[in-house]
Ligand SMILES: Nc1nc2c(c(=O)[nH]1)N[C@H]1C(S)=C(S)[C@@H](COP(=O)(O)OP(=O)(O)OC[C@H]3O[C@@H](n4cnc5c(=O)[nH]c(N)nc54)[C@H](O)[C@@H]3O)O[C@H]1N2
Ligand SMILES: Nc1nc2c(c(=O)[nH]1)N[C@H]1C(S)=C(S)[C@@H](COP(=O)(O)OP(=O)(O)OC[C@H]3O[C@@H](n4cnc5c(=O)[nH]c(N)nc54)[C@H](O)[C@@H]3O)O[C@H]1N2
Ligand code: SF4
């Protein structure tokens with residue numbers, strides 16, 4: 001029987017409402033739900049991929065155990081869980097808790113059950129060697145918010161629907177659909193800013209899809225954002241555009257910030273960042289003159305050499321221009337179910353409580369930078385990593401110098417993966433436990449619904465019965481955690497008792513929340529409930545005891561001299577590599593789905609014509625790209641959308657070695673950008689990987705597979 005069901009897509013932060021046609025156990029069609037209160041029918045090709053994932057013949061449907069001879073055999077859940085737990089226990093007993101590492105990947109942020117599974121495994125394993133993609137992604141912003149507002153999760157969201165001026169640095173929302181700024185139908189929303197007389201400005205080393213929707217685009221040298229923002233602050237202070245009384249009512253540190261900015265006149269930074277002084281001055285004046293404005297920076301900035309500084313200065317600019325916590329500026333959301341208080345209790349706002357054993361990089365929010373994973377596995381001694389639990393991640397393709405990590409993982413005593421696929425990472429696992437498709441588990445996007453440009457709530461109950469031998473992440477984590485902690489006989493009863501805990505948690509949070517909704521009322525609202533626009537919090541979003549933000553946090557101010565040295569030492573560094581996202585990619589993991597694998601290759605190296613000419617390279621040539629860590633081959637695309645001196649490659653490709661288990665992705669193959677990124681290059685404040693601005697050389701003659 002064909003039925004129509006509604007579900008909220010959990011692949012990116014746009015949280016689009018989907019209309020899913022279900023025919024028995026199969027998904028017959030997926031399209032945008034025109035009645036969805038948030039996305040209003042908008043959808044992207046990845047939604048089709050979400051349907052195809054359900055039926056992908058390469059997706060695992062029963063637990064797998066690696067054979068000594070290579071290859072995998074299916075095993076029962078009990079056998080798989082017992083073996084995984086006893087091997088992990090043995091490592092813990094012999095070498096201590098830190099000998100078992102935990103990596104949790106990006107999808108856990110998008111799924112209630114996987115997110116809770118990650119938290120449960122974190123608490124059960126209690127290892128200092130816990131890793132996640134934040135050190136490739138959000139750590140600079142989390143740390144900046146922790147410093148400026150007193151809480152890592154106090155992340156103001158751009159009021160895109162009302163602002164008159166949006167300055168975007170290092171984000172490409174037209175492709176990524178917005179990040180830490182959930183906004184379905186981003187193209188229309190950006191265009192609307194201009195229609196109502198406002199302005200959209202993009203700062204990016206590439207003239208991106210978003211830049212083409214903007215009023216103005218400025219090419220910037222990778223890593224230049226912190227210097228640009230300080231120079232803009234310089235202009236605002238010099239031209240007395242800062243309302244001292246208003247700022248002081250909301251924040252401390254204005255004078256110190258002004259003293260720092262004084263050292264960064266536009267004339268001093270212009271050459272280093274590649275934006276002339278007049279343009280910098282204009283960017284500052286326009287921001288200050290706009291009736292409302294918001295500065296927003298994302299992954300391109302976080303993954304750069306001065307990510308933490310830049311993320312701090314974004315908040316500082318929003319505060320000194322009077323745009324924090326006001327309509328059209330950046331505001332703290334009021335989610336229906338707020339997980340932040342629980343997050344503060346479980347994770348806290350910690351930094352530097354411990355350091356990695358080999359390189360001494362600091363912990364942030366309970367995790368060490370992924371850049372140290374390989375060396376912690378390879379270096380003998382007390383605390384060496386000997387076992388790994390990998391939940392929803394593919395670090396071989398997503399962390400710097402993935403090939404080295406792959407070799408290190410191959411040398412581990414025991415690896416347990418919880419994943420849909422035998423991918424580049426999980427094919428090295430000894431036991432692989434297959435999770436259930438989200439259509440079969442249901443979802444409430446509890447983390448990302450805090451970061452949407454309107455307050456919305458939507459619960460997606462399961463829309464399909466499970467017909468295979470998969471289990472949801474939360475149940476898998478309950479079973480595994482109980483066994484690792486030595487309560488194996490209780491694992492079944494505990495898991496059964498905890499089965500509906502995720503939904504009960506959401507219901508409790510909804511009842512405690514500021515809006516009049518419950519899980520039951522959301523069940524009756526398949527198109528979601530609109531809870532209105534973002535509203536000023538009256539300072540409630542700021543968590544410092546005095547209720548005021550910090551404009552000059554010590555931990556960040558301390559890194560300013562390094563920035564000064566950088567801008568004063570402008571030398572020709574040769575070519576540097578940055579990243580790129582595409583609509584039909586989702587980090588490393590959806591290339592096995594025909595709807596997303598199809599079309600022209602997206603994995604080309606983009607290069608400016610002058611750089612190509614200097615190397616005698618032409619469009620379409622096979623090239624070899626080399627960095628300190630390795631080399632990959634790609635097809636060259638010569639395009640003036642790149643800034644001279646900067647080349648760009650998407651991450652998430654490099655599937656050739658997994659072609660036996662990922663047959664569609666394996667045929668795509670493509671270069672692994674993270675064979676070029678360097679685990680030794682991290683910014684010094686937090687140890688965030690520098691994935692943008694990687695020195696490379698490019699020459700003719702790559703061999704293309
Ligand atoms: N289709 C699709 N959507 C996605 C994803 C995906 O893989 N595919 N991934 C999701 C995830 S995990 C995330 S975190 C978000 C990320 O969301 P975004 O941050 O919007 O992601 P990107 O498209 O990578 O945009 C980063 C931009 O930074 C630019 N850039 C690089 N270096 C610098 C620099 O030094 N300074 C400046 N100013 N710009 C720089 C790049 O050219 C690029 O345009 O997207 C999410 N959405
Ligand atoms: N060079 C470069 N590297 C980057 C980036 C970049 O811009 N440039 N971006 C970085 C960013 S922002 C991020 S977030 C990371 C992502 O890094 P990762 O999280 O390591 O990688 P993903 O590709 O998202 O892999 C997710 C894995 O989870 C599995 N999976 C999907 N859904 C589920 C589920 O519900 N349950 C379980 N158990 N498994 C699931 C998939 O099969 C896949 O194997 O990559 C980072 N790496
Ligand atoms: S834009 Fe994001 S949420 Fe919307 S359909 Fe695509 S992947 Fe799903």
Ligand SMILES: [Mo]
Nearest residue numbers: 106133137299
């Ligand atoms: Mo990400």
